[in-house]
Each structure stands twice: as structure tokens, then as C-alpha cells.
Amino acid sequence: MIEQNKVVSLNYTVKDDAGQVIDTSEGGDPLTYLHGHKNIIPGLEGALSGKAAGEEFDVTVQPEEAYGEYREEMVQVVPRSAFEGVESVEPGMVFTAQTQGGPLQLTVTGVEGDDITVDPNHPLAGKVLHFTGSVESVREASAEELEHGHVHGAGGHDH
Numbered sequence: 001m002i003e004q005n006k007v008v009s010l011n012y013t014v015k016d017d018a019g020q021v022i023d024t025s026e027g028g029d030p031l032t033y034l035h036g037h038k039n040i041i042p043g044l045e046g047a048l049s050g051k052a053a054g055e056e057f058d059v060t061v062q063p064e065e066a067y068g069e070y071r072e073e074m075v076q077v078v079p080r081s082a083f084e085g086v087e088s089v090e091p092g093m094v095f096t097a098q099t100q101g102g103p104l105q106l107t108v109t110g111v112e113g114d115d116i117t118v119d120p121n122h123p124l125a126g127k128v129l130h131f132t133g134s135v136e137s138v139r140e141a142s143a144e145e146l147e148h149g150h151v152h153g154a155g156g157h158d159h
């Protein structure tokens with residue numbers, strides 16, 4: 001049964017409100033994570049607690065339990081000179097900026113002359129997410145996995 005400190009493998013598909021597939025494990029490896037260590041979004045982790053291998057799930061997660069609300073005030077316009085060394089800045093490009101709070105991913109959402117609009121919101125911020133799938137396996141975590149707070153081996157960290 002899924003509970004704190006278990007290693008869980010999931011087959012899953014996540015869709016947005018419009019039914020568009022955002023991500024899926026279909027055709028690839030299952031998602032493997034350490035339960036209770038914030039390895040996955042809290043809304044999904046909470047809903048999976050108590051489920052057993054072979055059980056199916058169908059979970060709707062609100063933004064505050066997923067990637068947070070979309071914060072319009074975080075969108076900024078920066079000068080093109082901030083992108084020194086980049087030949088052509090195009091909408092959709094993703095850059096990593098070094099900030100005091102650590103690395104931050106910025107998506108370019110607009111280019112107008114020398115004004116570049118960048119959006120630091122997570123691409124899934126503000127979205128309601130619908131997860132469906134099944135629990136493939138549940139196992140005990142090793143002492144080393146618990147110490148690291150993540151899964152090792154198949155589907156996990158390789159180090």
C-alpha cells in the first residue's frame with residue numbers, strides 16, 4: 001500500500017481542462033518516485049496515499065495543489081541586451097536566469113523591437129490537471145534512498 005517512504009511506480013496520463021494530453025508515461029517508462037518526499041505535486045501524492053499495486057486512479061488537481069497560481073505580476077519586459085550572445089530571441093525560447101533564489105526558468109512570450117517579454121511562471125501554473133492511470137508497483141525504499149529523498153535505480157536517480 002502507498003504510504004510514507006514507499007517507492008511507487010505509476011502509469012499515468014495528465015490532461016488539462018480542455019482534454020489535451022500534457023504528459024503521459026504511455027509508450028515509455030512508468031513514473032517512479034519516493035512517496036511523502038515532495039517528489040511529485042502534492043495534489044497527486046495525497047490522492048495516491050492508501051492505494052495498492054494494480055489500483056487505478058482518476059484525480060483532478062487544482063493549481064494550488066499542483067504548480068501554483070499563474071502570477072501575472074511576475075511577467076516582465078527586459079531589454080534585448082539582457083540576452084547577450086543569443087543570436088535570435090524568439091517567442092517560446094526558454095532561458096535559465098541565475099537569481100538570488102536559485103536558477104529560474106524564463107519563457108520568452110513576446111518580442112517587440114528591443115523589448116523582450118519573459119514569463120517566469122511554470123508552464124503549468126494556473127492549470128487544473130487531470131491525472132488518470134494505475135499503480136504499477138509499490139516497494140520499500142532502501143536506507144540510501146530515504147537518506148537522499150529520492151529513488152535510485154530504474155526510473156530514479158543514477159549516481
Ligand SMILES: [Zn+2]
Nearest residue numbers: 148150152157
Ligand atoms: Zn541519491
